[in-house]
Amino acid sequence: MTERIAGTTSLGVWAAYAAAACAFLFAAVSFYWAVGGTAGLDTLGGRIEELARARDPGMIALGWITGALKVFGGLLALALVRPWGRWFPRWMLLISAWGASAILALYGGVLVVSATLVVIGVVRPTVPVDWTALRWHLALWDSWFLVWGILLGLAARHYARQR
Numbered sequence: 001m002t003e004r005i006a007g008t009t010s011l012g013v014w015a016a017y018a019a020a021a022c023a024f025l026f027a028a029v030s031f032y033w034a035v036g037g038t039a040g041l042d043t044l045g046g047r048i049e050e051l052a053r054a055r056d057p058g059m060i061a062l063g064w065i066t067g068a069l070k071v072f073g074g075l076l077a078l079a080l081v082r083p084w085g086r087w088f089p090r091w092m093l094l095i096s097a098w099g100a101s102a103i104l105a106l107y108g109g110v111l112v113v114s115a116t117l118v119v120i121g122v123v124r125p126t127v128p129v130d131w132t133a134l135r136w137h138l139a140l141w142d143s144w145f146l147v148w149g150i151l152l153g154l155a156a157r158h159y160a161r162q163r
Contacts, residue, residue, distance in 0.1 A: 012158015019151035023074030034063030045133020080159040097156035108146030
């Protein structure tokens with residue numbers, strides 16, 4: 001199922017592996033925080049950071065749940081290009097991949113645009129802003145969702161074109 005063009009892997013296959021890497025790395029961070037890791041928590045800011053540092057049971061559960069969803073997202077991306085992906089109905093993979101891609105890209109895109117508008121001064125928040133966390137969200141966390149969504153969309157497009 002991996003398509004070769006002039007000795008190189010196609011963009012769609014590359015995108016699927018990159019989307020899986022995004023998902024698995026993102027999941028690792030969630031699991032790290034769920035087991036009590038604290039490095040990088042200051043990049044989250046606000047109430048989320050407070051609850052994570054306090055080892056709030058709900059926040060711990062959320063870390064495990066989001067980590068598991070991210071692993072599922074990585075497996076979905078791989079299912080589009082690996083032979084074991086044929087175990088699943090084609091329509092199921094396409095609907096899942098397109099849906100996840102849209103959600104991830106839209107979520108990340110809205111957050112990136114809104115954070116950018118605050119950082120460049122177009123929007124002036126009415127509440128105090130944790131500028132460190134906001135910049136981290138813009139540069140990493142929210143952008144990660146956007147890039148992951150775009151990559152998954154490219155992989156889904158590739159899969160949709162395959163016989």
